[in-house]
Amino acid sequence: MHIRQPFNSRNRLNFSGGPGVLSDCVLKETQDAIMGVPGVGLSVLGISHRSEWFADVVHEAESNIRSLLSLPADYHVLFLQGGATQQFVMVPMALAPADKAPPEYLETGYWSAKSIVEARRVAPIRVIWSGHDAGYRCLPSDAELSYSQDAAYLHYVSNETVEGLQFSRVLGREDVTRVCDMSSDFLSRPCEAQRFALIYAHAQKNIGPAGVTIVCVRDEIVRQAPHDLPSCLDYRTQAQAHSIYNTPPVFAIYVVLLVTRWLLRDIGGLAQMDRFNRAKAAQLYACLDGSGGFYRARTAGADRSLMNVVFNLPTTELEHVFLQEAAHAGFSGLEGHRAIGGLRASLYNALTPDAVGELCGFMVDFQTRHSH
Amino acid sequence: MHIRQPFNSRNRLNFSGGPGVLSDCVLKETQDAIMGVPGVGLSVLGISHRSEWFADVVHEAESNIRSLLSLPADYHVLFLQGGATQQFVMVPMALAPADKAPPEYLETGYWSAKSIVEARRVAPIRVIWSGHDAGYRCLPSDAELSYSQDAAYLHYVSNETVEGLQFSRVLGREDVTRVCDMSSDFLSRPCEAQRFALIYAHAQKNIGPAGVTIVCVRDEIVRQAPHDLPSCLDYRTQAQAHSIYNTPPVFAIYVVLLVTRWLLRDIGGLAQMDRFNRAKAAQLYACLDGSGGFYRARTAGADRSLMNVVFNLPTTELEHVFLQEAAHAGFSGLEGHRAIGGLRASLYNALTPDAVGELCGFMVDFQTRHSH
Numbered sequence: 035m036h037i038r039q040p041f042n043s044r045n046r047l048n049f050s051g052g053p054g055v056l057s058d059c060v061l062k063e064t065q066d067a068i069m070g071v072p073g074v075g076l077s078v079l080g081i082s083h084r085s086e087w088f089a090d091v092v093h094e095a096e097s098n099i100r101s102l103l104s105l106p107a108d109y110h111v112l113f114l115q116g117g118a119t120q121q122f123v124m125v126p127m128a129l130a131p132a133d134k135a136p137p138e139y140l141e142t143g144y145w146s147a148k149s150i151v152e153a154r155r156v157a158p159i160r161v162i163w164s165g166h167d168a169g170y171r172c173l174p175s176d177a178e179l180s181y182s183q184d185a186a187y188l189h190y191v192s193n194e195t196v197e198g199l200q201f202s203r204v205l206g207r208e209d210v211t212r213v214c215d216m217s218s219d220f221l222s223r224p225c226e227a228q229r230f231a232l233i234y235a236h237a238q239k240n241i242g243p244a245g246v247t248i249v250c251v252r253d254e255i256v257r258q259a260p261h262d263l264p265s266c267l268d269y270r271t272q273a274q275a276h277s278i279y280n281t282p283p284v285f286a287i288y289v290v291l292l293v294t295r296w297l298l299r300d301i302g303g304l305a306q307m308d309r310f311n312r313a314k315a316a317q318l319y320a321c322l323d324g325s326g327g328f329y330r331a332r333t334a335g336a337d338r339s340l341m342n343v344v345f346n347l348p349t350t351e352l353e354h355v356f357l358q359e360a361a362h363a364g365f366s367g368l369e370g371h372r373a374i375g376g377l378r379a380s381l382y383n384a385l386t387p388d389a390v391g392e393l394c395g396f397m398v399d400f401q402t403r404h405s406h
Numbered sequence: 407m408h409i410r411q412p413f414n415s416r417n418r419l420n421f422s423g424g425p426g427v428l429s430d431c432v433l434k435e436t437q438d439a440i441m442g443v444p445g446v447g448l449s450v451l452g453i454s455h456r457s458e459w460f461a462d463v464v465h466e467a468e469s470n471i472r473s474l475l476s477l478p479a480d481y482h483v484l485f486l487q488g489g490a491t492q493q494f495v496m497v498p499m500a501l502a503p504a505d506k507a508p509p510e511y512l513e514t515g516y517w518s519a520k521s522i523v524e525a526r527r528v529a530p531i532r533v534i535w536s537g538h539d540a541g542y543r544c545l546p547s548d549a550e551l552s553y554s555q556d557a558a559y560l561h562y563v564s565n566e567t568v569e570g571l572q573f574s575r576v577l578g579r580e581d582v583t584r585v586c587d588m589s590s591d592f593l594s595r596p597c598e599a600q601r602f603a604l605i606y607a608h609a610q611k612n613i614g615p616a617g618v619t620i621v622c623v624r625d626e627i628v629r630q631a632p633h634d635l636p637s638c639l640d641y642r643t644q645a646q647a648h649s650i651y652n653t654p655p656v657f658a659i660y661v662v663l664l665v666t667r668w669l670l671r672d673i674g675g676l677a678q679m680d681r682f683n684r685a686k687a688a689q690l691y692a693c694l695d696g697s698g699g700f701y702r703a704r705t706a707g708a709d710r711s712l713m714n715v716v717f718n719l720p721t722t723e724l725e726h727v728f729l730q731e732a733a734h735a736g737f738s739g740l741e742g743h744r745a746i747g748g749l750r751a752s753l754y755n756a757l758t759p760d761a762v763g764e765l766c767g768f769m770v771d772f773q774t775r776h777s778h
Contacts, residue, residue, distance in 0.1 A: 045441075050453070050454050053453065069433055076416050079436070079615040080427050115655075243451040245654075245657060372456065
């Protein structure tokens with residue numbers, strides 16, 4: 035009979051694109067709270083969202099995110115539902131009034147393409163750059179981008195999870211409202227948050243379980259939003275209610291709190307998190323680049339994502355064998371996104387440098403055994 | 407130093423209006439899954455929503471709900487986000503086309519009033535009965551209700567959590583689309599589900615943690631819905647994707663699965679659950695009615711909710727003392743909804759008859775000590 039490894043070992047080698055790995059200490063604290071939250075004694079699943087305890091949870095999670103991002107006081111930090119997909123709609127509903135020039139969107143991969151489809155159901159928008167025809171292999175240079183001064187806003191995705199492309203600079207004009215979907219790299223590095231009017235990120239990559247989406251939005255944007263929106267799609271309603279307009283996803287927000295504590299206390303902030311993440315990605319890309327073409331990274335140069343390392347083997351058959359052997363060795367989540375296939379190792383915050391080292395070791399060994 | 411009671415004891419006496427109590431065995435299984443889902447080994451918080459395991463979770467949860475409700479095959483069972491509040495908007499978006507007569511709404515309490523406000527942002531609607539001016543003290547009799555044959559649909563709330571009012575019959579005409587918000591009594595009793603075109607219920611009363619909403623909807627309704635809705639608000643998109651259009655709240659859906667297993671296996675189905683729930687409510691209402699007016703139930707007769715027992719004491723000062731002493735004795739969640747004050751004991755599925763017995767014992771003792 036197969037001897038099951040300790041659970042922590044399985045979690046430690048989880049390279050899933052999302053929902054992703056969380057740190058052992060966060061999982062341990064979460065586990066404790068299922069039976070009884072320390073100091074309260076009730077299960078985190080059965081505490082009223084109107085309790086003082088939960089108001090404190092929201093307040094501390096918000097305050098930790100403010101602190102991690104050095105967010106100015108005129109930003110709201112909201113905890114919403116519906117994922118980034120719902121933000122694809124809420125953003126144009128709030129920020130694209132009919133009397134303004136259309137917002138401008140960048141189409142840099144699978145997720146920004148989705149954001150464009152959804153936004154178009156709400157308002158006319160303008161796509162100012164698309165990597166679609168080139169198969170989303172790289173990101174635009176500054177020379178390729180021309181922004182309108184009168185656009186309602188600029189929208190882009192900071193990290194394309196599927197293709198493994200990440201911007202390492204802030205795009206757009208300082209005099210145009212800047213909106214960014216940071217779902218897959220939020221709180222993975224410092225991001226000059228004060229240069230964005232609105233940042234959104236679902237939790238299930240770096241900051242918690244699926245089921246909650248963080249929105250950092252400047253108060254000015256909230257105040258200018260239309261007044262006739264359904265409450266569940268209205269930043270104003272949510273901001274006025276401090277994210278407790280209707281019952282919020284209490285559990286998911288509590289885990290986000292634990293993750294932000296871990297980032298502040300155990301990691302020491304986003305600059306340090308960034309150093310860890312850069313080292314992890316550098317090690318894995320070096321392993322790919324040093325394989326003499328056996329492993330082929332999908333992306334090159336400065337566009338390479340630190341979060342999602344997407345690569346191929348010489349044949350799809352060999353990729354299949356790779357996944358099987360990797361699973362047998364305890365690794366999981368290495369299959370590429372169904373939209374493009376191949377392989378993907380996601381190196382979110384909680385994935386340890388040791389785990390990357392083990393993966394590199396496995397890959398070198400696999401190559402030795404399978405290259406002829 | 408105060409000696410903390412075992413966690414289970416605190417959860418056992420949780421009379422919260424929601425998020426509500428879950429059974430000990432569900433909590434235990436949930437706790438195990440935080441570190442590693444049995445048979446998978448990965449934390450439930452870090453497993454891909456595209457995994458076979460999660461497809462099985464959704465499939466089994468859906469199938470259990472079908473079985474519990476004897477739901478015909480032409481219904482979809484969906485797991486969505488945004489709570490009942492989002493359904494307040496999704497329902498008129500899907501079911502109130504401009505070329506039909508307005509949908510008809512009943513205003514029977516706090517939550518149906520909210521549903522009306524939100525629906526009006528989307529479409530013109532008609533309120534055919536309102537208990538507002540009478541302070542939502544009772545529900546309408548059949549004689550008070552007159553339904554139009556050509557209404558787009560009828561919408562009502564089966565149990566008003568705040569006021570403690572519950573319908574014990576199905577309303578409306580068989581030839582008009584019937585929509586019901588069953589958020590606070592879903593899966594607490596048999597409900598003749600096949601007579602409803604659409605039932606929705608957030609999970610955090612009887613069926614799981616906050617963060618997921620169940621929708622049972624007839625396929626005909628989905629097929630007739632408009633084609634230009636944003637994906638996150640579109641039943642069609644969600645039905646076609648089997649609730650995995652974008653990342654769903656994996657954890658919350660997993661707990662719903664555990665609760666449905668518990669209902670089927672430990673409780674033995676909804677008829678049995680209903681017997682337990684009736685016995686619990688009967689015991690507590692008898693305690694109120696037998697107190698010689700010291701405890702005054704807010705509602706009377708057939709309109710009384712089996713889920714939420716709302717009551718008052720002779721003075722608000724005494725209510726305050728009651729809450730303090732109850733908390734000291736280990737009870738929690740007994741304060742009334744902030745909209746109306748007073749006291750409320752919620753007797754959701756997982757609250758045990760023993761817990762109700764203990765509360766009645768405490769109440770008799772409290773009355774003895776505080777009535778002069």
